[in-house]
Amino acid sequence: xxxxxxxxxxxxxxxxxxxxxxxxxxxxxxxxxxxxxxxxxxxxxxxxxxxxxxxxxxxxxxxxxxxxxxxxxxxxxxxxxxxxxxxxxxxxxxxxxxxxxxxxxxxxxxxxxxxxxxxxxxxxxxxxx
Amino acid sequence: xxxxxxxxxxxxxxxxxxxxxxxxxxxxxxxxxxxxxxxxxxxxxxxxxxxxxxxxxxxxxxxxxxxxxxxxxxxxxxxxxxxxxxxxxxxxxxxxxxxxxxxxxxxxxxxxxxxxxxxxxxxxxxxxx
DNA sequence: ATAAATCTTAGAGTATACTCTAATGCAAGA
DNA sequence: TCTTGCATTAGAGTATACTCTAAGATTTAT
Numbered sequence: 424x425x426x427x428x429x430x431x432x433x434x435x436x437x438x439x440x441x442x443x444x445x446x447x448x449x450x451x452x453x454x455x456x457x458x459x460x461x462x463x464x465x466x467x468x469x470x471x472x473x474x475x476x477x478x479x480x481x482x483x484x485x486x487x488x489x490x491x492x493x494x495x496x497x498x499x500x501x502x503x504x505x506x507x508x509x510x511x512x513x514x515x516x517x518x519x520x521x522x523x524x525x526x527x528x529x530x531x532x533x534x535x536x537x538x539x540x541x542x543x544x545x546x547x548x549x550x551x552x
Numbered sequence: 553x554x555x556x557x558x559x560x561x562x563x564x565x566x567x568x569x570x571x572x573x574x575x576x577x578x579x580x581x582x583x584x585x586x587x588x589x590x591x592x593x594x595x596x597x598x599x600x601x602x603x604x605x606x607x608x609x610x611x612x613x614x615x616x617x618x619x620x621x622x623x624x625x626x627x628x629x630x631x632x633x634x635x636x637x638x639x640x641x642x643x644x645x646x647x648x649x650x651x652x653x654x655x656x657x658x659x660x661x662x663x664x665x666x667x668x669x670x671x672x673x674x675x676x677x678x679x680x681x
Numbered sequence: 682a683t684a685a686a687t688c689t690t691a692g693a694g695t696a697t698a699c700t701c702t703a704a705t706g707c708a709a710g711a
Numbered sequence: 712t713c714t715t716g717c718a719t720t721a722g723a724g725t726a727t728a729c730t731c732t733a734a735g736a737t738t739t740a741t
Contacts, residue, residue, distance in 0.1 A: 429716090429717085430716095430717075431716075431717090440699085440700075441717095442699075442700055442701070443698090443699065443700080445718095446698085446699065446700085450698095458718095461707070461708060461709095461717075461718080462707085462717080462718055462719090463708090463716090463717055463718075464717085464718090476660060476664070479656065479657050479660045480657060480660070480661070482653055482657070483653060483654055483657040486697075486698090487697075487698070487699095488697090501671060501672075501675065504668045504671065504672055507668065508665060508668055511661050511664060511665065514661065515658065515661055518654050518657055518658055518661075519658075521654060522651060522654050522655075524611055524612060525612055525647050525650060525651050525654070526651075527608065528608050528609060528611070528612040528647055529644065529647055529648075531605060531608045531609070532609070532640050532643065532644055532647075535605075535640060536637060536640065539633045539636065539637055542630060542633065543630075543633055543634075546630065558686090558687085559686095559687080560686075560687090569729085569730075570687095571729075571730055571731070572728090572729065572730080574688095575728085575729065575730085579728095587688095590687075590688080590737070590738060590739095591687080591688055591689090591737085592686090592687055592688075592738085593687085593688090615727075615728090616727075616728070617727090682741100683740100683741085684739100684740085684741080685738100685739080685740075685741095686737100686738075686739070686740090687736100687737075687738070687739085688735100688736075688737075688738095689734100689735085689736085690733100690734100690735105691732105691733095692731105692732090692733095693730100693731085693732080693733100694729105694730080694731075694732090695728100695729085695730070695731095696727100696728090696729090696730100697726100697727090697728100698725100698726090698727100699724105699725085699726090700723100700724080700725075700726100701722105701723085701724075701725095702721105702722090702723075702724090703720100703721090703722090703723100704719100704720095704721105705718100705719085705720105706717100706718080706719085707716105707717080707718075708715100708716085708717075708718100709714105709715085709716080709717100710713100710714090710715085710716100711712100711713090711714090711715105
């Protein structure tokens with residue numbers, strides 16, 4: 424099972440437009456995409472896995488530039504693993520900070536809800552008298 | 553204590569540049585900012601509170617347009633509280649989704665770490681023999 | 682007195698990440 | 712055969728959110 428996927432299949436599977444897939448390739452975020460005898464892109468399982476990983480990380484705020492750098496490291500082989508780990512560790516930290524930020528925002532919103540509910544019930548009281 | 557703050561003080565307190573503070577005002581995200589006798593902005597505590605709230609929410613992904621709409625609702629008075637609550641509820645949902653996204657990303661990154669560590673220890677084994 | 686801070690409007694510039702068009706051409710399916 | 716899908720390059724357009732400049736004017740601080 425060494426199956427490959429067309430750009431349209433990958434587009435549907437990842438939610439990225441074909442434009443974006445070609446753009447990522449041009450920007451060197453996606454490398455080593457095979458071609459069939461007519462020059463059509465043939466994405467491998469490995470390609471798909473990388474895209475999936477990339478999207479997960481990108482969605483959590485890693486900019487394309489950093490991902491490009493990471494992709495370059497991957498291409499350079501296993502001796503770059505320590506540096507890749509270090510990039511991921513940094514991103515991990517940012518994710519944790521971001522989670523803290525989100526929790527704080529949830530608290531702030533909860534407080535607003537309470538404030539609004541108090542105001543609304545006061546209004547109803549006044550109407551009742 | 554009805555103290556007010558200059559644009560420079562607010563800038564330092566919020567981390568927003570003066571440009572951005574003026575820009576937010578122009579975009580109607582910030583309203584009812586008083587002026588002194590020379591036309592200088594005098595931010596009230598209320599203004600500051602709103603900016604703080606706005607920033608917390610903005611940092612968690614609410615676009616300026618939505619915040620502008622929210623600010624408009626605030627201006628229209630208490631009868632818009634239900635709609636404001638609904639906006640905040642929607643944003644709350646997005647934050648929870650985002651938190652889930654972040655947790656998933658953390659897992660993915662953890663998996664990568666393990667993969668890398670295995671590869672590195674295999675390398676060391678091979679060197680050992 | 683001089684430098685630094687404030688104000689205004691209008692608009693240009695920057696950064697990121699797409700998104701699409703144009704023009705051209707090959708290939709496969711109904 | 713005709714439509715649809717794929718390919719290319721180069722560049723324009725969109726959206727968001729700033730960020731800064733210019734030019735002129737007043738005010739405040741050293």
